[in-house]
Amino acid sequence: MLLDGKIALVTGGSRGIGRAIALRLAGEGAKVAVNYAGNQTAAEEVKAIIEQHGGAAMIVQTDVSDSTEMVARVHEELGGLDILVNNAGITRDTLLLRMKDEDFDAVINTNLKGIYACTKAAAKFMTKQRSGRIVNLSSVVGEIGNVGQTNYAAAKAGVIGFSKAAAKEFASRNVTVNVVAPGFIDTDMTAVLKDSIREKLIEEVPLGALGKPEHVADAVLF
Ligand code: NAP
Secondary structure, X not given: OOOOOOEEEEOOOOOHHHHHHHHHHHHOOOEEEEEEOOOHHXXXXXXXXXXXXXXXXXXXXXXXXXXXXXXXXXXXXXXXXXXXXXXXXOOOOOOHHHOOHHHXXXXXXXXXXXXXXXXXXXXXXXXXXXXXXXXXXXXHHHHHOOOOOHHHHHHHHHHHHHHHHHHHHHHHHOEEEEEEOOOOEOOHHHHOOOHHHHHHHHHHOOOOOOEOHHHHHHHHHO
């Protein structure tokens, strides 16, 4: 298996894309720490599926934007850290002129500051051991923008710049930092969109369908 003996932390691993990533990495032999914000039942389900298939997993509740302890805890409990997937993310969609400061701050804190905090904590271990793989989830919205998502687009564009800079800082220590920027994927995040918006999005996709979380998980595994 590709990841035999490796240890991975997937933020927001309880649902959607993060869940698919956690299962994919575990399917290739990695021990996986499944981080979640509030949905313990969903996180426990992911852990149970991994264990049913003979793998090893732990769950870890932490808000990624305030997560100084989490990486060290995972490192200690699982005995190391080779892979960090910064996947946790939220939306607070509304037009800019109606956006509340707290909607802007919440999205920046979770989607960008969370990546900063977890990457910084993980890089301390990874640069020391001179190996590591960090994969950050951005979005096409960070590249092309989207009505009602100035906060989200700013955070996701920020993830790309952050990752390019971190990649340059850590490359000499054999720690890579990469971004996966999916199009629209069928998860709870897109399920809340109005039918009319969903249909419009699908029209823009040449294949005529939303992507599946498993497609993104394959890219992250690569
Ligand atoms: P989702 O179905 O809404 O799941 C979000 C996950 O993030 C959940 O596991 C949630 O935990 C966790 N989470 C949210 N806030 C958190 C916090 N502060 N600390 C820790 N965990 C937190 O979302 P998704 O669609 O799978 O999206 C996953 C990532 O892909 C996000 O970064 C998103 O921006 C990005 N993305 C999504 C799409 C798409 O179309 N779906 C497209 C491009 C990029 P709980 O279960 O505990 O709430």
